[in-house]
Structures are given as structure tokens and as C-alpha cells.
């Protein structure tokens with residue numbers, strides 16, 4: 001995945017500044033409200049990319065059944081808790097076709113091999 005161009009990065013900074021300005025206008029002198037507004041927006045943007053925790057949990061259950069409880073890479077039995085979804089292409093998101101359920105060790109290796117530049 002290519003990094004943002006300078007032009008696109010400038011657009012992203014502009015959006016971020018607009019959001020910050022609006023947050024400050026709405027929160028005023030209320031640090032608790034500013035904190036909650038930031039949290040809310042941060043989580044929704046995360047869900048836009050990663051889906052909700054419920055969606056990912058259901059996908060994990062599906063993949064676990066499909067892979068018969070084994071890590072897709074090393075075929076060792078997956079732990080009851082701690083198995084991790086790996087996206088083959090990060091931009092494609094957490095879909096059935098774009099994910100594998102891996103043990104933590106295999107997921108760490110896979111992430112090192114496919115980490116996109118920021």
C-alpha cells in the first residue's frame with residue numbers, strides 16, 4: 001500500500017484541523033466532554049476500518065470452525081482466547097475472504113512481513 005502523497009497528507013491534516021476546531025468549539029472549557037468526543041470519534045473511525053468488536057468476534061468464530069481450530073499458518077491448535085485475525089490485504093478489511101485466523105506467533109511474523117508504511 002503506497003504512503004500518502006504530500007498532497008493527500010495536506011488534505012488529511014486539513015480534515016484533522018477542522019475536526020479539532022469543531023471539538024474545541026463544542027467542548028469549550030469542558031475537558032471531560034472533549035475527552036468523550038475524541039474517544040467517540042476515534043472509535044467510530046476505527047470501526048470504519050476494522051469493523052466492530054462484535055463483527056470481528058463473529059468472523060473469528062467462523063474462521064475457527066472453517067480452519068477446524070488450527071492456526072492457518074502452522075496448523076497448531078489455536079488457543080481458546082488469543083487467536084488473532086490476520087488481513088491478507090489491510091485495505092480489504094476484515095472479510096471472510098481476506099482473513100486467516102492465526103496463533104499470536106504466526107500473526108506477529110505475518111505483520112512484520114506485510115507492515116505498510118505510515
Ligand SMILES: [Zn+2]
Nearest residue numbers: 071074103106
Ligand atoms: Zn501459528
